[in-house]
Amino acid sequence: MEQLDTIVIGAGVAGLTAARLLHGAGRRIAVLEARDRVGGRVWTDRSAGNVTDLGASWIHGVDGCPVAAASEAFGMPPIEFTVGSYQPDGRPIAYFAPDGSRLPDDAARAFAEDVRAVDATLREVIDRSEPLDSYRDVTERALAAQDWDEERAARVREFLEHRTEEQYGAWIEDLAAHGLDDDAVDGDEVVFPGGYDRLPAALAEGLDVRLGHVVTRVRWSDDGVVVVTAHGALRAATAVLTVPVGVLQGGDLAIEPPLPARVAGALGRLTMNRFEKVVLRFPTRFWGDDVYAIRQQGAEGRRWHSWYDLTPLHGTPTLLTFAAGPTAREIEGWDDARVAASVMAQLRRLYGAAAEAPTSVQVTAWHADPFARGSYAYMTVGSTTADHDDLATPIGGVLHLAGEATWTDDPATVPAAMLSGHRAAERILASEVPIERLWSQA
C-alpha cells in the first residue's frame, strides 16, 4: 500500500492550502479529489466566451485578508464591488417600494437608517440571547424595541429575512441567534473578472493532486490513517479531511471509528444551506448604469428581491440574483427557462417592456451536487459559534478536519477555508508557518 506523510482529502481552497504548506515543508503529500477539477466551491465557468463564477465571487473585505494577498500575488486583478454582504446602502442601490415605484433617495436613506438602528439594538439583544433562540427571535426583539408602526417595521423585517437568505441561504427561523455574528466587512469587497478559479489553480501548482478519486472510507487509529478510493487504499501518518459538512453528514464517506462526541456534536448542529446563483445576460443594461444593485421591497419581493449589476466585470449587461433559502427549495426541479421567466416577471414589474428577454441564463445546482450538498454550512438553532472550531478538534492526533465550516471567524467563506487549511498544516507540522508561504513559494 502506498505510504505518505499526509493525505489531503478534497482539492478546494482548504485542502490545497494545507497541502501546499505541508509540501513546502518537505512532507510527502497527495491530494485526493472526487471531481475532475480542483477548486471545489470555487468554480468558474468559461463557456460561450463568458467568465462566470458559479461558486464564490466576493472577498467580503480585503483588509488583512490572506485571500486578498494571495490573489494579488497570483496576478488576479480585482474589481471593487461592495454590495456582497447585503448592505442597506454605502454604494448606489435602486430601491423599489412594495407597489413597484422607485423609492426617492431620501426615503431610501431613511430606510437604511432604520436598518442600522435595528442592527445596533440587535448586537445587545444577541449578547443576551438564550441558547435556543433563533435569528428570528432576536430580530423580533430588536424590532419591537424601536416602537415603529407596522409598515415601517415590516420593511426592516423583510430586509432581515432577505439578509439571512442571502448571507446564509437559510430561512430566518432556522438560523441560530448567533448565526450572523461574523457579518462585519473590513475594507472594500472585491470580485475577480478573470475568475476566482485562478486562486485554487495557483495553489494546486506543483502538488500531487489526484483527480477523480472519490474517497469512500477513512480509517484512523494511533498508527495513522488509511484512506480508501476506487483506485485502492493509501496509508499516511496523518490526513486532512476537507469535504463539506453535507458530505460528512451523508452516508457516502465512512469514518472509522466514528467521529468523537465533541466533533460529532458540532457537526450535528451545522447544516448545509440552500443558495443558488441565477446569472442573466441581456442585450441592454435596461436598469441604467448608476446602480450596484436593485432591491424590491414588499410581498412581491418574496421570491426575487435583489439583483446585482455585474456589467462592470466584462462589459456585457449582466444581473446576478440568488435563489436563497425557501426560494431555492421552491425552484428545485424547475428548468432554467422557468427560473428566468419567474425572475423576468419581477423585473418587468419594475422596468416594464425595457426589461428584454435575457440572451443567456445560468442557474447553479449546488444542493444537488454530491460533493457539496449545498453552498456552505450555517448554524442551526441550538448551535454555538464554538461549534466551528470544535469540528476541527484533532482526532486521535492523526485526523484533522478543515474547510469553511471549521473556522469560527467568518465561516462560509474562502478566507475561512484558507485559514482552516493553514491551521491544519500548522498542527501537523507542530510549528508556526507564515501563511504568506502559500504565495511566496509560488
Ligand SMILES: Cc1cc2nc3c(=O)[nH]c(=O)nc-3n(C[C@H](O)[C@H](O)[C@H](O)COP(=O)(O)OP(=O)(O)OC[C@H]3O[C@@H](n4cnc5c(N)ncnc54)[C@H](O)[C@@H]3O)c2cc1C
Ligand atoms: C454559490 C456560492 C457562492 C459563494 N459565494 C462566496 C463568496 O462570494 N465569497 C466567499 O468567500 N465564499 C463564498 N462561497 C463559499 C466558498 O465558496 C466556500 O466557503 C469555500 O470555497 C469552501 O472551500 P473548502 O475547501 O472548505 O470546501 P470545497 O471547496 O467544497 O472543497 C472540498 C473538496 O472536497 C471534494 N470532495 C467532496 N467529497 C469528496 C470525496 N468523497 N472524496 C474526495 N473529494 C471529495 C469536493 O469535490 C471539493 O473539491 C460561496 C459558495 C457558493 C457555492
